[in-house]
Amino acid sequence: MAEIIVEEKAKGGKRKAKKHPPHIDMTPMVDLMCLLIVFFMLTTAFSKAKVMDIILPEKIKDPTKQEAPRISASRTLNILLGPNDKVYIYPGSVKPEDYSAVPPNLPPLTETDFSAEGIRMVLLERNRALFRKINDFNQEVISGRISISQDSARSMVSKLKSDDDTGPIVLIKAHKSANYGNFVDILDEMNICGIARYTFVKIAWYEERMVELASGGAASQATASAN
Amino acid sequence: MPKIKLPTKSPHIDMTPMVDLFSVVLIFLMLTTTMRQPEPANVDTPFSISETPIPDFNTMTFLLATDGKIFMNFDNGPDTLLKYRPKILQEMGNRYGIEFTPAELRAFEKMKSSMGVPINQMKEYLNAKDNNVRNSLQTGIPIDSADNQLAMWILFARQVNPNIQACLKGDSKTGFESVEKVLDILQDRNVNRFSLITSLEAAKINLEEIQQ
Numbered sequence: 001m002a003e004i005i006v007e008e009k010a011k012g013g014k015r016k017a018k019k020h021p022p023h024i025d026m027t028p029m030v031d032l033m034c035l036l037i038v039f040f041m042l043t044t045a046f047s048k049a050k051v052m053d054i055i056l057p058e059k060i061k062d063p064t065k066q067e068a069p070r071i072s073a074s075r076t077l078n079i080l081l082g083p084n085d086k087v088y089i090y091p092g093s094v095k096p097e098d099y100s101a102v103p104p105n106l107p108p109l110t111e112t113d114f115s116a117e118g119i120r121m122v123l124l125e126r127n128r129a130l131f132r133k134i135n136d137f138n139q140e141v142i143s144g145r146i147s148i149s150q151d152s153a154r155s156m157v158s159k160l161k162s163d164d165d166t167g168p169i170v171l172i173k174a175h176k177s178a179n180y181g182n183f184v185d186i187l188d189e190m191n192i193c194g195i196a197r198y199t200f201v202k203i204a205w206y207e208e209r210m211v212e213l214a215s216g217g218a219a220s221q222a223t224a225s226a227n
Numbered sequence: 228m229p230k231i232k233l234p235t236k237s238p239h240i241d242m243t244p245m246v247d248l249f250s251v252v253l254i255f256l257m258l259t260t261t262m263r264q265p266e267p268a269n270v271d272t273p274f275s276i277s278e279t280p281i282p283d284f285n286t287m288t289f290l291l292a293t294d295g296k297i298f299m300n301f302d303n304g305p306d307t308l309l310k311y312r313p314k315i316l317q318e319m320g321n322r323y324g325i326e327f328t329p330a331e332l333r334a335f336e337k338m339k340s341s342m343g344v345p346i347n348q349m350k351e352y353l354n355a356k357d358n359n360v361r362n363s364l365q366t367g368i369p370i371d372s373a374d375n376q377l378a379m380w381i382l383f384a385r386q387v388n389p390n391i392q393a394c395l396k397g398d399s400k401t402g403f404e405s406v407e408k409v410l411d412i413l414q415d416r417n418v419n420r421f422s423l424i425t426s427l428e429a430a431k432i433n434l435e436e437i438q439q
Contacts, residue, residue: 026242033249040256051394051422052277059414081403174403180291181399183406184273184423192276202407 054187057199077126077168079119079186080109080203082211083177087112087119087186090210099206106206109214114185123193126168133160134194161196170198175211265340267365268292273399274428281424285390287381288424290341291397295405296367298343299380303336304388311388312336318383319346327353343367346376370408378412385416396424 073092080088088109098105112118124131134157140146141153148156172186183200190198203211270290284305290298304311313332320327323346327335331353343365344352355361370377384391393413397406413421 023239026246030242030245030249033246033253037249037253037256040253040260043260049272049281049396049424050275050277050427051279051281052275052425053279053420053422055420056410056414058417058419174407176402176404176407178403179399180397180401180403180406181273183403184275184397184399184425187423188275188277188425 052184052187052191054200057201071169075167075169077122077170078207079170079172080207080211081172081174081178081182081186082215083175084215085114085182086215087114087182088211088214089119089122094204094206099204104206104209106210106213109210111214114182114189119186119189120193123168123170123189123195127193127195130160130164130167130196131194133164157194161194164196167196170195172198172200173203173207174200175203175208177211177215266290267298267341267343267362268294268296268398270396270398271400272396272424272426275423275425276428277425278427279422281394281422282392285388285392286394286422287384287391288341288394288396289409290343291395291401291405291409292367293398293400295402296343296365297370297377297405297409298341298365299368299377300341301384301388301391309388310336311384312338314387315380315383316349318387319349319379322379322383323347325350345369346379370412375412377409378416381413381416381418385418392422393418393420394422394424 076092078090078093080090082088088111090107090109092107094107112122137146137153137156137160141148170190172183172190174183187198187200268290270292284302286302288300290300292298301312301315303309313336316327316332316335319325325346327350331350334353342352345366345368348364352361352364355364368377368380369375381393395406395409410421413419
């Protein structure tokens, strides 16, 4: 495509090029470069993945030496992740004499989902005081009423969280039929709602039963196909 | 009055400075981009609101595919002299009685994508010329309690690089059972802090709605 314009003149039978710098048309080159730049700019901006940190409680290796931490049942909210993106919740805890009874005396589960009206509403309802405090603080930082560095703003929020003593203590448990996306989604909801205390614990056998009963066979089917 | 007559000349813009500038930008972008490595399994990461970028170094990444296969990846460390990858492989070789040649160690060092090869097929995998052969060997790292190679990889990775951080990269459709197994193995080794790799998504909450 390079177009070299060289003016020539016949002179005395001999052809002699005039001393003139050859001119190259650079438009296609510029076009190509534009495309490459746009391509690289778009791919770089989106390629960096994000991470979400989670710290799990240490495994109790010897249950006789170490006692499980006691938490107040009135603040406890159990979230069970079930099949087909369903979430089941029940407050409090199940007493040993209840689940070992024949037939087991299990609390009823409330079914909800991952939509904004589902589990998020439940969590915000219970965590309203703390969420409001965090939200007000963030608003003041954004609007510039408090000038504070990003790091200290973050530590202020974590201090608000650790001082909180009214919000729920959320225990997340996943049934075998749940998927990894559900797990990330529920942890994400914890961050969105500013839950101060949450952790991921292993599901108990009676909770598996509860999910299977509540989902009406969908969970046990998934378990059977997995085995 | 005679009219001023402009010389009819084709308007020719000198594009050389523009080309210069573009070259500079292009070279800059090409050098700064980190090319996305082809992964042995297609994984669609779930979304979250987290904005922390993934660390560049000192990570071990567990790739959890939808079919339950588990792949693993390490980095070479922030310095090219550290060479964490060949060191980890050598430790693994010592543990399982496999001698790796320097060429194989170098091949492992240069590999950037995740691997999911049982250790007894590692030699074949490293010497494979063809990508198809390589992919056919990727059957996932064994995690049964009888032959828990993943636990060994984790053990040696942490011995070689004490600052290593565990990252989990799973497909949103991956069943929870395989996730739980990996978490269990990690917790057995006293790794209690994980980073879950996600894609960014915005979430908005209407506070007025909640206060009703």
